[in-house]
Amino acid sequence: MKAIVFNTPGDADILHMEHRDIPKAEENEVLIQVAAAGINRPDIIQRMGKYPAPNGIVQDILGLEVSGIVVKTGGKVNRWKIGDPVMALVPGGGYAEYVTADEGSCLPIPKGIPLEDAAALPEVLFTVWHNVFQRGGLQRGEDVLIYGGSGGIGSMAIQLAHLYGSTPYAVVSSVEKAAYCLQLGAHKVVNYRNEDVLATLHSNSIDLILDSVGGLYLDINLNLLRPDGRLVYINAMEGGHPPLDIKKMMVKRLHITGSTLRARRYEFKKVLAEAIYQHAYPLLEQPTFQNVVRYRFRAEDAAKAHDLMDSRDFYGKIILTF
Numbered sequence: 001m002k003a004i005v006f007n008t009p010g011d012a013d014i015l016h017m018e019h020r021d022i023p024k025a026e027e028n029e030v031l032i033q034v035a036a037a038g039i040n041r042p043d044i045i046q047r048m049g050k051y052p053a054p055n056g057i058v059q060d061i062l063g064l065e066v067s068g069i070v071v072k073t074g075g076k077v078n079r080w081k082i083g084d085p086v087m088a089l090v091p092g093g094g095y096a097e098y099v100t101a102d103e104g105s106c107l108p109i110p111k112g113i114p115l116e117d118a119a120a121l122p123e124v125l126f127t128v129w130h131n132v133f134q135r136g137g138l139q140r141g142e143d144v145l146i147y148g149g150s151g152g153i154g155s156m157a158i159q160l161a162h163l164y165g166s167t168p169y170a171v172v173s174s175v176e177k178a179a180y181c182l183q184l185g186a187h188k189v190v191n192y193r194n195e196d197v198l199a200t201l202h203s204n205s206i207d208l209i210l211d212s213v214g215g216l217y218l219d220i221n222l223n224l225l226r227p228d229g230r231l232v233y234i235n236a237m238e239g240g241h242p243p244l245d246i247k248k249m250m251v252k253r254l255h256i257t258g259s260t261l262r263a264r265r266y267e268f269k270k271v272l273a274e275a276i277y278q279h280a281y282p283l284l285e286q287p288t289f290q291n292v293v294r295y296r297f298r299a300e301d302a303a304k305a306h307d308l309m310d311s312r313d314f315y316g317k318i319i320l321t322f
Helices: 041-047 122-135 152-164 175-184 197-201 217-224 246-252 266-284 299-311
Strands: 002-005 016-019 029-039 065-073 085-089 098-102 106-108 143-147 167-172 188-191 206-211 225-233 255-258 293-298 317-321
Touching: 002 299, 016 299, 029 085, 029 299, 041 299, 065 098, 065 122, 085 098, 085 122, 098 266, 106 266, 122 152, 122 206, 122 225, 122 266, 143 152, 152 167, 152 175, 152 266, 152 317, 167 175, 175 188, 188 197, 197 217, 206 217, 217 225, 217 246, 225 246, 293 299, 299 317
Parallel strands: 143 167, 143 206, 167 188, 206 225, 225 255, 293 317
Antiparallel strands: 002 016, 029 065, 029 098, 029 317, 065 085, 085 106
């Protein structure tokens, strides 16, 4: 099979195509013929040598989400059969013509989403549903602030929150990205390059914050949150050791949490996938849900796709097609 690999850490131009053996599906796995693979920020960090795949996972083939057709099933697989179109969350190896996935990490293609475009959904769906709705406990009628609102996770979080009946706000870096978030259903968007986040949104105005930035935004978030508010971290791109005003947290009874997804056990991902299918699919399949895919690259142009993500000058999701 063809696979996009990297031999040593570095810039995007180290990505290249090689021929590899087709992986073998274990008892609880399916083998997927890949239609497309989604590109995510962890792929960039892994390519740079700062985020290795978990032990036992292929280290030199990136890719955490795919869509495609099941072509083989392991002996203990009972949910999927050969010929089923699926999308899947995988711990690595997605930039290839074939990849294996645990049957519990696979989901059917949502109605109205093309097979290729479904590759852009698993990583953001799993991340948003767990962190915003499960860990963050978002309720209808609440106000939620999403940092990086125009990215893949932000695009999904804004739409699901809006369709669920909550009020999403977003923080972005340009006028164009702000317009994109408003189109997705954001109530208000702050451009942090020329607006002060706290002055624009005001203290005690937000119930839940999904933060991928970290750094000194921690104290801003503590001020923004209402009493009993929740702050959920999914990244810390601006630093992971900001000072914490413990008294402010205590007085407002704030909850601060966070999570990573890649290394979680398959049992956890299976339960999460079932919750997504039951609760998120009715939102995804509404006619007003907007496809998050905005850029498509052929697999052999993976370096160009990574350059685009490295630039941060993009909206929504980027996929590689096979």
